[in-house]
Amino acid sequence: GNSVTQMEGPVTLSEEAFLTINCTYTATGYPSLFWYVQYPGEGLQLLLKATKADDKGSNKGFEATYRKETTSFHLEKGSVQVSDSAVYFCALPGSGNTGKLIFGQGTTLQVKP
């Protein structure tokens, strides 16, 4: 079945540093890929998505490019802020037509001022 592997955290950065969180996947075909974010005390929110190979998803300064050659969907941001401190999850659809998602283990990002 489909699966996703995400770099382990926690990741600690200073404000304005460059962020990369690695995500690789195993899937049949070319499913949509997602990044979700969980801010402290809140539910998961969709951060960005890409629905086909070579697409770039972007939102709030974050970007991720769907790369079928390397089966990757790495999350990047050029200049992180303290408010970006959260847990980030890479995800893709599970098997079957249910709409369920398979999530990575999550990467905790802490940005220090």
Next chain:
Amino acid sequence: GAGVSQSPSNKVTEKGKDVELRCDPISGHTALYWYRQSLGQGLEFLIYFQGNSAPDKSGLPSDRFSAERTGGSVSTLTIQRTQQEDSAVYLCASRTSGGFQNYGYTFGSGTRLTVV
């Protein structure tokens, strides 16, 4: 309501007791999902409801876990004879029907279950 509501937000229970976790999805959202977020395990899918039926229960870890949904709305996840390994945050999500490329989930804030 405006969002997905879960209750209680926190639950501490003794090992061996039964617990019920409630999810109130966004009105009109026909699809509802339960996930479990354990330390070091990420987010695991538990069960999917479409309306009141559950076509995918493949993620329920044992027969101690069950869930139901009534009126196409509120869902209850029940854990019988709780064990310490059941300690986790249980998340509920709902979405409208439609193409799977949309994946327009709305997640609740979760119920943190601690089994002592």
